[in-house]
Every structure is written in C-alpha cells, then in structure tokens.
Amino acid sequence: MPELPDVEGFRRVAQRATNHQVRDVRVHDAQVLRGITSDSFQRALRRRYFAEPRRHGKWLLIPTAGAANAPASLPWVLLHFGMTGNLQWCPHDAELHQHDRVVFDFTIGELRYRDMRKLTGIHLARELAEVDGLLAELGPDAERIEAAEFGERLTRTRRRLKPALMDQSVLAGLGNISTDEILWRARIQPNRATTELTSEELGQLHREMRTMLRTAVRAGRIPDGASWLTGHRDEPDRRCPRCSTALRRSRVGGRSTLWCPTCQPD
Incomplete structure (x- = not known):
C-alpha cells in the first residue's frame, strides 16, 4: 500500500507536468473517478495548466492554473492511491498498461494514474470547500507535525x-x-x-x-x-x-x- 514516502515520490512524478498545459485527458476506466463523469472531468481540465503539486498524508493535490507560472487556482485534482495505485510519467508512444485508468496528456509526455484494485481514486474539486471537505477528517501530516x-x-x-x-x-x-x-x-x-x-x-x-x-x-x-x-x-x-x-x-x-x-x- 502506498504510504507517505511513496506519495511524495508520486508528487515528484507529477511535478514534471508543472506549468504545462493539459492537451487532453483520456479516461480508460471511469470507476476511478469519484463524484464526476468522464466528460465533465475532461472538460474541466482540458487546456488548464498543472500547478505545483502538494501532498498531505497519503493524498496528492494538484491545483491548476489558467497559464504557465500563473497563480494556482481551481479546479484541483485530488488523488488517493488506495492499496495498489501509483503515478507514472511516460512518453507518448509508451504502450498503455492494462491498469492505466486515467491519462493526462501534455506536449512533453503523459502522466498516468495506474491502479489495479481501484479502491479509491481521483476527485475534482471546483471549490476550496470541496478540498477542505475531502481532507477534513485527516490529522496533521506525519512528516511535518511538531x-x-x-x-x-x-x-x-x-x-x-x-x-x-x-x-x-x-x-x-x-x-x-x-x-x-x-x-x-x-x-x-x-x-x-x-x-x-x-x-x-x-x-x-x-x-x-x-x-x-x-x-x-x-x-x-x-x-x-x-x-x-x-x-x-x-x-x-x-x-x-x-x-x-x-x-x-x-x-x-x-x-x-x-x-x-x-x-x-x-
């Protein structure tokens, strides 16, 4: 099961997409999307830019922006990796893995959410209150608590x-x-x-x-x-x-x- 150090590793993978525009989002398995349809998820993120990713506990949070180097804003992509999830950075011509559920396409490559068991998944927060709500029951981050x-x-x-x-x-x-x-x-x-x-x-x-x-x-x-x-x-x-x-x-x-x-x- 991915734990805090693993998710920090996934944050560094996601960081490769920082300040790059999402050209397309391909949802190969909508079961990993939580509370949103594939079409709505794709429309909300196409042509947005990924901002600097953040981590809290086992959650990875990726704000978006309207342009490269612009202030982070909504919507936010929130990812949890459950028992078997991970993030992979792949070239465009890399063969699709059977457990690649969602692919974010950028000019420089692809960020792929890969998960065998699909126990948790990906949320899209259109309001900061939704981010707060998803994280509300979590305690302080183990790496940062005094x-x-x-x-x-x-x-x-x-x-x-x-x-x-x-x-x-x-x-x-x-x-x-x-x-x-x-x-x-x-x-x-x-x-x-x-x-x-x-x-x-x-x-x-x-x-x-x-x-x-x-x-x-x-x-x-x-x-x-x-x-x-x-x-x-x-x-x-x-x-x-x-x-x-x-x-x-x-x-x-x-x-x-x-x-x-x-x-x-x-």
Missing part, C-alpha cells in the same frame, strides 16, 4: 499504539510498514497503550519517525536495506537487523505486525 502536538494527539486516543499511529484522523500518512519501522527504531512494543507512554518515549518516537520519514521521502519509498526492519519482512528466517533475535509476527489492530521481542519488550 513533537508537542504529536504527543498530545497520541495520548488522548486511549488505545494501542500501532493502531493509533495508523489512524489517519490522528496522524496522516503512516501505514503498516512505516509504523512497524518507526516502532522498531524507537524500541517500543506495538501493543503498548498510548496512555502508558512516558514523555521520553513520546519524544523518542517522534524523533525516530521524523528521521525515518526524512530518509524514506528522499528515496520516494520505504527503503528495504539490510539495516532496516522493512528489509527483513519477507525473509524465511526473519532476524532483527540490530540484535539478530528472531522477529515475531502477530496481528495488532487487525494488521500483520513485525517486531523484535528483545528490542521491543512488553
């Missing part, structure tokens, strides 16, 4: 730590893999209650989250190197990259969770 607010939002939820971190209304952007990585780095057990965390543990958790996200955002994905917990998720003999203890896998909050019983004791 330590004090991070601690306050976590401890007021009164639940287990991992589900709290993954709750997009508490904190926007973290998913299953990034949460496991952060908890392992902070040496905190995923089943801990948020209300039991000390101020020192909250500070450590925030620092490790920021450090991990900073590295992952640069890569445009959560790295799977040998020093990362993520790099050992799929090994048959999973060992902690820090202490070599056999890793444990259990379900926490309904999600498959990987953790080290030595580094993350109960």
Whole structure:
C-alpha cells in the first residue's frame, strides 16, 4: 500500500507536468473517478495548466492554473492511491498498461494514474470547500507535525499504539510498514497503550519517525536495506537487523505486525 514516502515520490512524478498545459485527458476506466463523469472531468481540465503539486498524508493535490507560472487556482485534482495505485510519467508512444485508468496528456509526455484494485481514486474539486471537505477528517501530516502536538494527539486516543499511529484522523500518512519501522527504531512494543507512554518515549518516537520519514521521502519509498526492519519482512528466517533475535509476527489492530521481542519488550 502506498504510504507517505511513496506519495511524495508520486508528487515528484507529477511535478514534471508543472506549468504545462493539459492537451487532453483520456479516461480508460471511469470507476476511478469519484463524484464526476468522464466528460465533465475532461472538460474541466482540458487546456488548464498543472500547478505545483502538494501532498498531505497519503493524498496528492494538484491545483491548476489558467497559464504557465500563473497563480494556482481551481479546479484541483485530488488523488488517493488506495492499496495498489501509483503515478507514472511516460512518453507518448509508451504502450498503455492494462491498469492505466486515467491519462493526462501534455506536449512533453503523459502522466498516468495506474491502479489495479481501484479502491479509491481521483476527485475534482471546483471549490476550496470541496478540498477542505475531502481532507477534513485527516490529522496533521506525519512528516511535518511538531513533537508537542504529536504527543498530545497520541495520548488522548486511549488505545494501542500501532493502531493509533495508523489512524489517519490522528496522524496522516503512516501505514503498516512505516509504523512497524518507526516502532522498531524507537524500541517500543506495538501493543503498548498510548496512555502508558512516558514523555521520553513520546519524544523518542517522534524523533525516530521524523528521521525515518526524512530518509524514506528522499528515496520516494520505504527503503528495504539490510539495516532496516522493512528489509527483513519477507525473509524465511526473519532476524532483527540490530540484535539478530528472531522477529515475531502477530496481528495488532487487525494488521500483520513485525517486531523484535528483545528490542521491543512488553
């Protein structure tokens, strides 16, 4: 599932279209459009220019403009990538992938929304109130939240730590893999209650989250190197990259969770 670092990578892909005019929009599967028909979506965006894309949590927001380098204005394209979505930049002559659902055509190439399972999709906001409405239930972006607010939002939820971190209304952007990585780095057990965390543990958790996200955002994905917990998720003999203890896998909050019983004791 695309998480905050992946969506930041998609933002950089979309950035290639900044200040370029949409020549055409080809909708190959209207099921990914939310609340708008193919014809209306195409008419609203043809001859508009894409402005600088933005990201909040797992959402990618692309304002449009009336001309190159003009101030960003409405409508906005809002994309969510669900379980299997991504953005691809392709030359015009690249073969259409079977899961390319919407193609934005520019003189310099094509921006393609590709998604196998179609669990979420693309919205078009014609008013800023629509943008606010789509993002209203999201918490602060995990990459930008400050330590004090991070601690306050976590401890007021009164639940287990991992589900709290993954709750997009508490904190926007973290998913299953990034949460496991952060908890392992902070040496905190995923089943801990948020209300039991000390101020020192909250500070450590925030620092490790920021450090991990900073590295992952640069890569445009959560790295799977040998020093990362993520790099050992799929090994048959999973060992902690820090202490070599056999890793444990259990379900926490309904999600498959990987953790080290030595580094993350109960």
